Amino acid sequence: MKTYSLLPFEQYDEDGITPIGLDCDIIEAIAKDMGLEVEYVDTAWDGIFAGLDTDKYDCIISGVTITEERIAKYDFTQSYIQNYQCMVIMKDGKVTAKSPDELSGLKVGYQSETTSDIYVTDLIDKGSTVTPFEYEKILECFSDLKARRIDAVVCDSTVTYPFRKICSRIGDCY
Helix, strand or coil: CEEEEECCCCEECCCCCCEECHHHHHHHHHHHHHCCCEEEEECCHHHHHHHHHCCCCCEECCCCCCCHHHHHHCCCCCCCCCCCEEEEEECCCCCCCCCHHHHCCCEEEEECCCHHHHHHHHHHHCCCCCEEEEECCHHHHHHHHHCCCCCEEEEEHHHCHHHCCCEEEEEECC
């Protein structure tokens, strides 16, 4: 039996047990074609490559940024989504930022060890006074945004879709 890693682009169905989403559909189709059974392994992002290195699972099925460092160590498929960083605020919130420059002085959440982490770190290095809030999972960012513990979330554009009823995307970072 092959095992695969469950990452933030996926979510659990209403039962809290069944993995659903585009990446789940893709790996299920691949496994069926290869005559394999899928076993999902829910994994924190910051340990995702370590799990692959130690054979905790056989592959990662999710949005992973392809970098030169990763290409040197891992094989990648062709990209199947186009993704970019964006910022998200509450639709009915007091925050009115319209660009990354307007995030100074705000509490900004993002998932650690991701391109969002790199983006926020670069903002700070360039003089922005954002207060960074690093999370293990992207869903924790949105929970804190909804609870008003942070002012904005920086994340992959494809992640924002399930939150569109309560959030507004305020700008594309890059």
